[in-house]
Amino acid sequence: MTLTADERPESDRRTMLTGAIGELQVATALRQTIVIPTFNERDNIETLLRRLVSALPESDTEIVFVDDSTDDTPDVIRRAALTCPIPITVHHRERGTGGLGGAVVEGMRLARGAWIVVLDADLQHPPEIVPDLIAAGLRDGADLVVGTRYTGGGSTGGLTGGYRRLVSGGATLATKVIFRNSLLQVSDPMSGLFAVRASSLEAEQLRPLGYKVLLELVVRNRPGRIVEVPYTFQQRHAGESKSTLAEGVRFLKHLAILRVGAERTRMLAFALIGVSGLVPNQLTLWFLTHVAGVHYLPAAVVANLIAVGWNFALTDTLLYRARRHGSLAGRMTRFFVMGNADLLLRIPLLALLVDGAHVGVLAANLITLLISFTARFLLLDRVLYRTRPNA
Numbered sequence: 249m250t251l252t253a254d255e256r257p258e259s260d261r262r263t264m265l266t267g268a269i270g271e272l273q274v275a276t277a278l279r280q281t282i283v284i285p286t287f288n289e290r291d292n293i294e295t296l297l298r299r300l301v302s303a304l305p306e307s308d309t310e311i312v313f314v315d316d317s318t319d320d321t322p323d324v325i326r327r328a329a330l331t332c333p334i335p336i337t338v339h340h341r342e343r344g345t346g347g348l349g350g351a352v353v354e355g356m357r358l359a360r361g362a363w364i365v366v367l368d369a370d371l372q373h374p375p376e377i378v379p380d381l382i383a384a385g386l387r388d389g390a391d392l393v394v395g396t397r398y399t400g401g402g403s404t405g406g407l408t409g410g411y412r413r414l415v416s417g418g419a420t421l422a423t424k425v426i427f428r429n430s431l432l433q434v435s436d437p438m439s440g441l442f443a444v445r446a447s448s449l450e451a452e453q454l455r456p457l458g459y460k461v462l463l464e465l466v467v468r469n470r471p472g473r474i475v476e477v478p479y480t481f482q483q484r485h486a487g488e489s490k491s492t493l494a495e496g497v498r499f500l501k502h503l504a505i506l507r508v509g510a511e512r513t514r515m516l517a518f519a520l521i522g523v524s525g526l527v528p529n530q531l532t533l534w535f536l537t538h539v540a541g542v543h544y545l546p547a548a549v550v551a552n553l554i555a556v557g558w559n560f561a562l563t564d565t566l567l568y569r570a571r572r573h574g575s576l577a578g579r580m581t582r583f584f585v586m587g588n589a590d591l592l593l594r595i596p597l598l599a600l601l602v603d604g605a606h607v608g609v610l611a612a613n614l615i616t617l618l619i620s621f622t623a624r625f626l627l628l629d630r631v632l633y634r635t636r637p638n639a
Contacts, residue, residue: 279308280382280443281361285351286313287344289369290321297328297336299375306333312358313337313369314351316344349456349464356444356451365443366461370484373441377479381443384477391448391471394434394462395441395479402436402478423463430467433474437463441479448472514567518625521562526617529555533613544609548598549591551613556587568633579632586627590620 282300286293300311311334315322322340329336339358344350352366363382367373377395385393397404398420423437431437442462448471456464465471529551536547560583564572572579594616601612 278310278361279305280310280363280365280378281355281359281446282309282311282365282367282378283352283355283359284311284313284367284369285348285355286315286317286321286325286369287348287351288317288319288321290317290319290324292369292371293321293324293328296369296371296375297332297334299371300378301332301334303376303378304334308361310335310337310360312339312355314355314358315340316348316351346456349461352461353451353454353456356449356454359446362446363443364446364449366440368440372482372484374479374482377441377477378443380477381441384475385443385445388473388475390473390475391445392465392474393443394436394474394476395439396434396436396476397439397479397481398435399476400478403480427463427467430470433476434462434466435476437466444471515625517567518563518628519621521559521567522617522621522624524562525555525559526614528558529617530610530613533610537609544602545595545599548595548613552588552591552594553584556584559587560584563628568628571633573633582632583628586624586632590623594620 282304284296297311311332313322313325313336315325315338317340322338325336325338329338337358339354341351341354346353355366356364363385365378365381367375367378373395381393381395384390396402420436420438424431427437438460439462440460442465444465448469449465450469453468454461454464455468466474532551532554533544533547536542536550537544540547542550560580564576564579564583597616597619598612601607601615602609605612607615
């Protein structure tokens with residue numbers, strides 16, 4: 249069993265990182281590295297390794313597991329590695345940064361093969377197809393070989409139920425529309441089965457979010473020649489699917505980041521949260537002024553407090569979940585201070601619009617909220633939820 253990158257002696261790690269000639273000679277001696285991200289896949293490991301051993305030559309192959317599991321999956325892999333004829337590396341991450349896509353990129357950095365093959369552990373990707381991916385890449389001089397379910401006899405047979413088929417097909421269609429030019433050579437951008445030529449890979453450019461790392465690779469690395477190999481998507485061998493609602497949200501966020509950039513995506517999300525906050529704000533203001541008979545100025549202050557609470561709940565749990573620092577009470581206090589500081593500007597402006605320009609209370613309140621939006625976003629994004637160097 250090989251050691252993980254973290255367990256190698258310091259001298260070996262320095263050699264690997266500096267790219268000394270001896271290390272490069274070892275790297276080019278391997279034809280392929282199989283990178284397998286795992287999250288609670290203990291019951292699939294034995295069958296997966298048995299089928300990989302049957303399909304692959306032992307002399308020029310290595311297998312790299314990058315594991316984010318909360319169960320004993322890494323221990324199961326380590327035990328299996330003792331008798332597996334193919335060298336196995338197990339790299340367990342305590343913090344699964346980037347999800348399964350982040351695990352794939354971590355595995356790419358550890359890989360030593362001339363080709364890097366990405367394969368799921370649940371056996372929905374048939375291990376027997378790995379030699380076909382490599383052969384296609386060598387035959388056609390490709391930088392990237394994609395296992396596809398949608399052309400040349402490929403099939404989505406393992407997608408159980410109409411709902412999963414609809415979601416998968418809808419995600420594929422949306423992705424191809426948004427990234428039409430980048431995906432001209434790719435029929436299955438949602439595929440998690442692919443082989444990339446290591447010499448064409450620039451892993452440092454990849455910043456995946458969730459489990460759709462192929463799209464990230466195609467858009468950011470822009471590989472030259474891409475070919476496809478059809479395959480039939482299998483049913484999961486054991487365990488539970490990772491295609492959850494949370495992963496769906498992360499996928500949509502990933503699409504937006506790839507399309508318009510991270511900061512613009514956060515600003516758009518913040519705007520949507522802010523728009524949603526208009527509902528409790530305007531309803532509270534209407535109730536206090538039209539039903540309870542409260543003067544519009546103190547009513548606007550109360551409405552703002554309600555809306556800020558609403559916005560904090562969504563911003564802290566959805567938008568900046570990965571960039572939260574300190575305690576909940578501390579973040580809430582700072583958020584409320586920033587969220588209500590603009591009242592020093594908004595209240596005089598509201599009075600000017602209502603009493604001076606004779607604008608309706610609700611319309612004037614909406615105008616002041618829109619004016620304060622950009623300042624609020626910049627304060628939150630660059631002060632309260634700023635990225636810390638070591639975070």
